[in-house]
Amino acid sequence: MIADATQLLSRQFTRDFNAVSDSVRGVAAGLQRLNGDVQLSMHDLRNQLTVVQEGIGQSQRRIADLRTQVEATAQAPVVRPADPAAPPAAGGAAPASGAPPAATLFQSGQASLLRNATGAARGSFQALVDNYPTHELAAEAFVKVGVSFAQEGNRTAADSVYGLVSEKYPASPSAATAVYKRAMLAIDVKDNARGRTLLQLIVAKYPKSDEAIVAQDLLKNLKP
Numbered sequence: 001m002i003a004d005a006t007q008l009l010s011r012q013f014t015r016d017f018n019a020v021s022d023s024v025r026g027v028a029a030g031l032q033r034l035n036g037d038v039q040l041s042m043h044d045l046r047n048q049l050t051v052v053q054e055g056i057g058q059s060q061r062r063i064a065d066l067r068t069q070v071e072a073t074a075q076a077p078v079v080r081p082a083d084p085a086a087p088p089a090a091g092g093a094a095p096a097s098g099a100p101p102a103a104t105l106f107q108s109g110q111a112s113l114l115r116n117a118t119g120a121a122r123g124s125f126q127a128l129v130d131n132y133p134t135h136e137l138a139a140e141a142f143v144k145v146g147v148s149f150a151q152e153g154n155r156t157a158a159d160s161v162y163g164l165v166s167e168k169y170p171a172s173p174s175a176a177t178a179v180y181k182r183a184m185l186a187i188d189v190k191d192n193a194r195g196r197t198l199l200q201l202i203v204a205k206y207p208k209s210d211e212a213i214v215a216q217d218l219l220k221n222l223k224p
Contacts, residue, residue, distance in 0.1 A: 099131040106137050122148040139169035176206035
């Protein structure tokens, strides 16, 4: 009787153990599948993140390219084709083909000069002089070319341009201004003899100009 009971218990234990083992193996297999699914999902997620990052990078590069194009367009000079039917510009100057209006060039040069962008200012003023040589703003623009050199510390170039102004536009009020600026350049470097000569030239040649009044006062106090 005891032996039969023992065998019965043994068989029952074996069945129970096998059942538990099957359950454990099932759970282990499920966990393995779950781990595989998680790894696959993480792999897919990393791939998606990579795609998103690449897309963001391309978008940023595209935005940078567009910004560069916009800035380049904004800085480019405005060029308008000449209208054959348009009347000559003020001062009798016919607008050059493809050149911006004289007033626009002058305003652009002035704005650049105020920002100390001397190269850009000189380009605008020189374009006005070259394309509208008889315009009422041409002589003043030519003086501003000299001013741009002076602001850069290039006294020799400034003096040369001022000299050309009085030669090219002797009847313009800007001629007296140009001679006055030449005188100031000379006085600044202690060349008072040359400065005096130029101031006397203003008084003699442009007696009705504002520069003549200032020149007379300077001559009274200018040391030899």
